[in-house]
Amino acid sequence: MTDEGISIDSTTPSIARVYDYLLGGKDNYAVDREIGDVFKRDLPGSVGIAFANRAALTRAVKEIVTTTDVRQFIDLGSGLPTADNVHQVAQRHAPESRVVYVDNDPQVLVYGRALLEQNDRTRVVAADVRNPEDVYQHPDTRELIDFDRPVAVMFSAILHHVNDDEDPARIVRYWRDRVPSGSCFFVSHFRSGNNSETREAEKVLQQTFGRGRWRSDEEIEHLLDGLEILDPGIVPAPLWRPEAVDSQWADAGGRELTVWEHLITAGLARKP
Numbered sequence: 139m140t141d142e143g144i145s146i147d148s149t150t151p152s153i154a155r156v157y158d159y160l161l162g163g164k165d166n167y168a169v170d171r172e173i174g175d176v177f178k179r180d181l182p183g184s185v186g187i188a189f190a191n192r193a194a195l196t197r198a199v200k201e202i203v204t205t206t207d208v209r210q211f212i213d214l215g216s217g218l219p220t221a222d223n224v225h226q227v228a229q230r231h232a233p234e235s236r237v238v239y240v241d242n243d244p245q246v247l248v249y250g251r252a253l254l255e256q257n258d259r260t261r262v263v264a265a266d267v268r269n270p271e272d273v274y275q276h277p278d279t280r281e282l283i284d285f286d287r288p289v290a291v292m293f294s295a296i297l298h299h300v301n302d303d304e305d306p307a308r309i310v311r312y313w314r315d316r317v318p319s320g321s322c323f324f325v326s327h328f329r330s331g332n333n334s335e336t337r338e339a340e341k342v343l344q345q346t347f348g349r350g351r352w353r354s355d356e357e358i359e360h361l362l363d364g365l366e367i368l369d370p371g372i373v374p375a376p377l378w379r380p381e382a383v384d385s386q387w388a389d390a391g392g393r394e395l396t397v398w399e400h401l402i403t404a405g406l407a408r409k410p
């Protein structure tokens with residue numbers, strides 16, 4: 139139990155903390171490292187996948203604030219604070235940017251709120267992304283986000299944690315129908331390699347968390363139905379608008395991708 143009364147369970151692994159471990163963070167427990175090590179052993183590209191994902195997210199945020207008028211973000215399944223969080227990247231280029239972070243992991247809430255205490259243009263909302271109405275109606279969301287103006291809805295490494303029977307396309311549709319034309323949708327997602335490694339990884343995720351899907355390109359595109367997918371499409375994350383390295387997260391920089399880097403895709407779409 140923390141001093142805010144939020145309960146953190148250090149005996150059961152958490153998606154946010156395992157991901158933090160793969161990114162080299164310190165906000166994780168032995169149970170998380172144990173699962174992280176299974177990934178590192180059976181899917182040696184896991185660390186590269188996590189970094190490639192983070193780098194694509196960073197580039198997408200920068201792209202949005204430098205090439206559009208969008209200055210408000212809803213970051214669904216935002217994760218533990220790490221280097222270059224969405225508000226830091228956005229506010230570096232456009233200080234007026236506002237960000238609502240959403241996660242259901244208690245540790246994300248505690249650490250996120252501590253990080254953001256000084257920043258009145260960011261909020262951390264405790265909610266389940268599978269109940270988008272809870273996020274939309276939340277007082278912090280209503281306070282920070284003006285739904286009459288375009289919004290960037292970020293689905294970074296979150297929709298693959300929503301199972302098929304929970305209908306992830308429904309979640310995207312929900313947001314699509316609530317934001318005005320010109321709004322942006324970023325998605326990054328585990329991409330099925332149709333090989334034993336990704337099938338095994340899916341099994342580990344399902345056994346550990348009861349969730350985790352490695353979807354095909356067609357399935358991932360279907361999640362963005364009704365939106366205009368911008369160039370270069372939904373592609374392996376390191377190939378999504380690569381640029382000279384400007385953060386600690388490396389991108390492809392013209393080199394050939396590893397087989398693992400094909401297993402995480404990224405794309406940016408726009409509501410027509």
Ligand code: SAM
Pocket residue numbers: 153154157191192195214215216217218240241242243246265266267268293294295296299
């Ligand atoms: N978006 C960050 C990124 O791309 O670097 C973090 C991604 S991390 C792999 C997935 C995050 O989604 C975790 O922090 C986890 O707690 C959160 N998450 C998973 N299922 C969720 C749900 N149903 N509702 C809210 N958050 C969820």
